[in-house]
Amino acid sequence: MLKWPGSRRPNSYPVQSRDYQPYITDIAARTEKNDNYRTVLWTGARLQVTLMSIPAGGDIGLEMHEDTDQFIRIQQGHAVVRTGQTRDNLTFVKDAGPGYAVMIPQGTWHNIINTGQEPLKLYSIYAPPHHPRGTVQPVKPPSGH
Numbered sequence: 001m002l003k004w005p006g007s008r009r010p011n012s013y014p015v016q017s018r019d020y021q022p023y024i025t026d027i028a029a030r031t032e033k034n035d036n037y038r039t040v041l042w043t044g045a046r047l048q049v050t051l052m053s054i055p056a057g058g059d060i061g062l063e064m065h066e067d068t069d070q071f072i073r074i075q076q077g078h079a080v081v082r083t084g085q086t087r088d089n090l091t092f093v094k095d096a097g098p099g100y101a102v103m104i105p106q107g108t109w110h111n112i113i114n115t116g117q118e119p120l121k122l123y124s125i126y127a128p129p130h131h132p133r134g135t136v137q138p139v140k141p142p143s144g145h
Contacts, residue, residue, distance in 0.1 A: 017133040018043045031075040031123045040135040041123075048129035054079075054120040054140075059113040061140065062087060065106055068130045072102040072112065077120035083110040 023042045027049075030041065034051040041049045054060060054077075064087070078097045084090035087109045095115070096102065104110050114120035 018045055018129070019133065027123060028075055031121050034121065035119070036136055036138050037140045038131070038135060038137040040131050040133060043129050043131075043133040046129075047125055047127040048131065050124045050126070050131060050135075052120075052122050052124060054112070054114045054122075056114055056117050056119065058120075058140065059111055062090075062109060062111045064109045065104075065126070065130060067106055067128070069106050069127050070104040070110075070130075071125040071127075072104070072122055073124075074098055074100045074102075075121045075123065077114060077118055077122075078116035079120050080113050080115050081110070082113070083108050085109065 019042050025041070031051050035053050036051070037053060039051045041051055052060070074096055076098055078095070081094045081096050081102050082090040083092045083104060085108065090109060090111070102112070112120070
């Protein structure tokens with residue numbers, strides 16, 4: 001059985017819920033074709049790849065992952081990235097566009113807001129996995145997760 005580092009897993013889904021085969025894809029094309037708010041593409045024992053599409057004027061939603069580092073790469077569109085140590089003090093603000101990568105350490109509050117006129121297309125890598133394997137969310141859930 002797989003074990004998460006530390007004393008607790010970041011989610012309540014079963015640890016065995018992962019992909020056991022390598023996966024090869026054109027990540028740029030898959031990201032651009034994705035029209036769902038979130039699609040979990042692949043889940044391993046220690047990392048997970050998701051695709052996201054954020055409508056014009058939309059956002060990921062202010063969030064913080066206690067036990068998960070996150071890498072985000074913008075494939076299409078323009079955004080403002082806001083991060084900080086508390087939800088009420090997002091002191092780091094940066095514009096980002098195609099080709100930009102955002103690294104978010106665990107415990108950091110963050111939001112990515114689509115400032116363009118087209119959907120913001122990005123992929124995100126969580127380490128360790130953050131969402132249940134196979135998750136597909138056509139639209140942003142009310143809580144932002």
